[in-house]
Amino acid sequence: MREAMKQVPPEPDPDDAAPQNQNETKVTGPTPTKGADDLTRIKGIGPKLVGTLHELGVTSLEQIANWTQADVARIDSELGRFQGRIERDGWIEQARLLNAGDTAAYEAKYGKTSGTS
Structure with missing residues (x-):
């Protein structure tokens, strides 16, 4: 009986299993939103915050540049341990400069952008 038990392979971990469908892929981390701005260009926003912002519907520099105090309060309340970062x-001033394409003014105040764009 022990010999038979040793020969039975363990059940695969569902998280490590290959996709059932050939066209299906395993996704890790936030999925980039098509046509979204690179929000990591704003100092203080990294990949984790980008994912959170995308989940909240924030995908562009223009959106952040036009936030009202009510928007800031609403979004900030959803940022968990990152509350207060806005x-x-x-973020709003950085987004305004980046959205306007004023790289010189941005870099004079904040240094080089941290994103890829």
Whole structure:
């Protein structure tokens, strides 16, 4: 009986299993939104925050540049351990400069952008 038990392979972990459908792929991390701006260009926004912002419907610099105090309060309340970053890091001002294409003014105040664009 012990010999038979040793020969039975363990059940595969469903998270490590290959996709059942040939066209299906395993996704890790936030899925980039097509046509979205590179929000990591704003100092203080990394990949984890980008994922959270995308889940909240925030995908463009223009959106952030036009936030009202009510928007800031609403979004900030959803940021968990990152609460306070919007105002502390000046996301709105950064977004306004980046959205306007004023790279010189942005870099004079904040240094080189941290994103890829």
